Amino acid sequence: MSTRTRIPFLKGHGTENDFVIVPDPENALDLTPAAVAALCDRRAGIGADGVLHVVRSAAHPEARKMAAEAEWFMDYRNGDGSVAEMCGNGTRVFARYLQQAGHVGEGDLAIATRAGVKTIHIAKDGDVTVGMGRARLPEGDVTVGVGERGWPARNVNMGNPHAVAFVEDLAHAGNLFAPPSVGPAGAYPDGVNVEFVVDRGPGHVAMRVHERGSGETRSCGTGACAVAVAAARRDGADPAVTGTPATYTVDLPGGRLVITERPDGEIEMTGPAVIVAEGEIDAEWLENALR
Numbered sequence: 001m002s003t004r005t006r007i008p009f010l011k012g013h014g015t016e017n018d019f020v021i022v023p024d025p026e027n028a029l030d031l032t033p034a035a036v037a038a039l040c041d042r043r044a045g046i047g048a049d050g051v052l053h054v055v056r057s058a059a060h061p062e063a064r065k066m067a068a069e070a071e072w073f074m075d076y077r078n079g080d081g082s083v084a085e086m087c088g089n090g091t092r093v094f095a096r097y098l099q100q101a102g103h104v105g106e107g108d109l110a111i112a113t114r115a116g117v118k119t120i121h122i123a124k125d126g127d128v129t130v131g132m133g134r135a136r137l138p139e140g141d142v143t144v145g146v147g148e149r150g151w152p153a154r155n156v157n158m159g160n161p162h163a164v165a166f167v168e169d170l171a172h173a174g175n176l177f178a179p180p181s182v183g184p185a186g187a188y189p190d191g192v193n194v195e196f197v198v199d200r201g202p203g204h205v206a207m208r209v210h211e212r213g214s215g216e217t218r219s220c221g222t223g224a225c226a227v228a229v230a231a232a233r234r235d236g237a238d239p240a241v242t243g244t245p246a247t248y249t250v251d252l253p254g255g256r257l258v259i260t261e262r263p264d265g266e267i268e269m270t271g272p273a274v275i276v277a278e279g280e281i282d283a284e285w286l287e288n289a290l291r
């Protein structure tokens, strides 16, 4: 039998936004940015858009203050190793992992994130609903550009930053191999996720996204929420003004999310969450990958 050290992991996705899940309850692993990037490498590693590092809130300095409300902390990292405040699809997959691992029972739970505690409901039909909190809409015009084309965009903060541009055709976003240009300079000092949106019908949109730290992904939960909020404001359907919840169906390359903003500003996101596989990382491979 091999004596090499093994690190347990799982692979999961939410509307094809995929993650390497690394359970590490006591925060014992030194998950450096380089280690995260090596794990997310689609050719030399396991491959994913990001890592969900599963840590007890009490064991993580960034989450300790939330430990009384939420036992588990989603220490989310982008595929390039950078840290992000929040990942909407990640919260659903994180909850699915906690449920399947037997860490939480049926029904409602709370998880800690860098954007605060999020409440989660796992329905009998298997879909997961996340209380995403409120959107912030910072003042000031922003623009998004790809090649010769440019669009006015809406600045929406879902705990993490987004620029939402309504376009005529999703193909106008091009191949998104490089990040779109976003202006004015300094509008997003920490970088930004960029969404391109088209209408599909009343309360129904489709989008593509270029994510900060991961490139184009097949889905982005916080991005879908930002899009729904931007669409509601554009459509004159601001729930705080109308007193009526606004619901948008958001189609993404990897699936469908349903987003509801309530009159009190709270946003709920519903969608699938799937655990695909589990296995062991060869710690020696990971060490070599970092050299």
Ligand SMILES: N[C@@H](CCC[C@H](N)C(=O)O)C(=O)O
Pocket (backbone or CB within 6 Å): 017, 078, 083, 084, 085, 086, 087, 088, 089, 090, 160, 161, 193, 211, 212, 213, 214, 217, 219, 220, 221, 222, 223
């Ligand atoms: N895919 C995520 C968002 C992940 C973080 C993002 N790339 C950032 O840097 O803000 C989602 O589902 O929300």
